[in-house]
Amino acid sequence: MKLSQLSETLIGSEIVKLGGEIREKIRQGERIYNFTVGDFDPSIFPIPKELEDAIVEAYRKHFTNYPAAEGNLDLREAILSFTKETEGLDYGTTEVLVASGGRPLIYSVFRAICDKGDKVIYAVPSWNNNHYTHFVEGEHIVIEAKAENNFMPSADDLRPYIKEATLIALCSPQNPTGTTFKKENLEAICDLVLEENKRRSDSEKKLYVMYDQMYWHLTYGKIEHYNPVSLRPAMREYTVFIDAVSKVFAATGVRVGWSFGPATVISKMKAILTHLGAWAPMAEQKATAHFLGNREAIRKYLAHFKTELEERLHSIYNGFMQLKKEGLPVDAISPEAAIYLTIKIDLTGKKTAQGVVLKDQSEVTAYVLNEAKLAVVPFYAFGASRSSAWYRLSVGTCKKEEIDEMIGKLREALKKLS
16 A cells, blocks of 8 residues: 655664564563663652642643643743743743644754755754654755764864755754763854854845753753853854753653744744644643742752762763773763763674674674663664664663663673674
C-alpha cells in the first residue's frame, strides 16, 4: 500500500529499537543496567511535592476544559516572571507560547520558519534535528561536532554554510552530550548570525536560531549557562527559545513546555499548533503557573535534585576514568550539565572469547548489552557517524548502589576481549 512520501521516508528511531531489545531482555528476567532513557524514575526523582499537590488540586477544582490556544494568561505571566528573574530575559505575553512539552514547539518552529528546500544547519550528535528537518523537507546541513570541542559546534564549523541558510538548531546544555556552550563560542556564533542577517536585504528571509535550553538549570560546578539574547541583545529578533518543566523538575509526563521569541514567529507557531491541538492540559497549566511563583520551593528542589544528579554523573565518570587508567579502551568527558554523561567504548576490531570479531559499532553496542548488561545509546542514534565510538549515558533512572556493580560488570566484559 503506497502512502505519503513523508511517511515512506521516515527513519526509524535507533533509540526505540534499542529500547525494545532492552524491554525484552528485562521481560525474560535479565538484569540490565539501563542508562538509555532521557527520562526519570519517579521513585528516585519525583516531581516537586508542591507541583504535584497543585496538579491534584487543579483537577479537584475541575480545570478540565480547553486552555487558551497560546497558553493560559496566568501561566504565560508566571513563565515570563520566572524567566526574567532566573535568566534576565524580559519578554511580553505576546512573545511566549505554551504547548504540551518541547516537541510540538520545536516542530512548530521548523514549520513556521522553513520552506521546502530551505537549508537547516545542525550539529550531530543532537536530538531529532534530522527528523524535524525531514518533516519540513529542508536541506540538511550537518556539522559533525568533535570530541575536542566537547561535541559542541563552533562558529568556524558553521561559517562555510551560513549563506542562504534559514535556521540554525542549537541546544545547550546539549542532548545527548551533557556539554554546554562556552561564552566566547556562543558569542562568535551570534556575531556570525547578526553579520549574515545584516548582509541580507529586507526582501530576503532572515536566518533564525532555535535555542533549545531545556536543561539549562541543571549545570554543575563552575559551569554557567549562556543564551544568545543575553550575550548579544540584537539576537532577540532572530532567536526562538525552547524550554519546559520536563527536565528541570523531573516532570517529563506533566507535558508543559514553552517557547519565547519574536512575536511574529510566535504568532505563526501558535497558528500552526491550533490545528494540532498540542496544548498542555488545563490542570497542569494552572498548577505550573502556581508552582513557578513559589521560588523558595523551586530553590530547595533544585538544590537537592542537582546534587543527586551530579553525584551519579561524577561517580560513573570516575569509574570510567579508573577503567581507562587500567588500560581498557574507554573514555569519558567530565560532566557539565543535564542528566547525561558522554562516554566512549572503543571496541571495534576486538575479538570476543568465542573468536567473533566486533566489526562495527552496532556490534560493540550489542556486545556491551549482552556481556556487561549495560544499555547506553550510541551517538550514531543521534545522527553522528556510524563509526563513532561515543555514547550517551543517562542517569535519570540510576540507583547509586548499582554504579560500582555496573562498572565491575563492564570491566569483566572488556577484559574478555583480545
